[in-house]
Amino acid sequence: AVRIVNKRGQFMQEAVPVGEGSMAAILGLDSDKIVEICRSVEAESGEAVQAVNFNCPGQVVIAGAVNPVNKAIEALKAAGAKRAVLLPVSAPFHSTLMQPAADRLAEVLAPIEIKDITIPVVANVTAQEVTSGEEIKKLLVKQAAMPVLWETSVRNMVAGGVDTFVEVGPGKVLTGFTKKIAKGMTALNVEDAESLEKTLAALGK
Structure with a gap:
């Protein structure tokens, strides 16, 4: 497991050259509005920028190529975001730019057997419980290049009695x-x- 985690980090770092990707925390704006504006900027620029970390009420992180992230920041501020903070990270994690890393991770995981589990795990890519080993493997691959649904994951756990x-x-x-x-x-x-x-x-x- 530790070797796979190490490979995952390596693949994610190599997916986008340092300096070409960016992430920013957007504070004080509705998450649906953030998603809408990122999609608009992405369509207009032809470059990736997406909402990728739904952390908690009032805080969503966006990621993508440097220029569209900067354009999205300006548009989000104009739409009423209280703050936009660029994050000191080395890559646009959990954005679609990480798909090459997900593909490489799938190759590493392919020969690995992940057994079914008895205590459910809430996968943050779906915010749903999972116990199937095969499903866990698929979600581990998807998670590298898809948003982290932390807020929904926690809400679903509370609804389930946690x-x-x-x-x-x-x-x-x-x-x-x-x-x-x-x-x-x-x-x-x-x-x-x-x-x-x-x-x-x-x-x-």
Whole structure:
């Protein structure tokens, strides 16, 4: 799994030369409006720019080629976005420009057997639960070049009865998003020994 993750990162970095892609966080504008404006700019410019990370209410990230991203930023500001923040990233992740990476990832995953699972995973490319190993493999490929539906994923988990979220990994970015999406739910994080102890205590373990 770690080797595949390493390959995935390599493929995504190589899909678009450094400096040719861009990402920006758009704050304070309806997500449907962001999608609409990106589609308009994309159609007009003939270059890729899409809404790719639906993080939480009032925050959507766009990605694509540098020029159309800049054009979209101006159009989004004119449409009422409170802020547009260019992100310090090396590629336009989760946009259609990542399709070459998805294709290469599919080749790596092809001979790998992913077994069916008993505890469902919510795939952020569909925001739906999945347990089929074959379906998980397909979604892992799609996820490289398709939007991350984080807000809808969290809402669907809450609707399914989830009331506690634990972010595992450095930082608390997803915890912050989750608190804005699922107000009143328990949102914890584990990034080191201290936060692990705090989380275990909060869970009564």
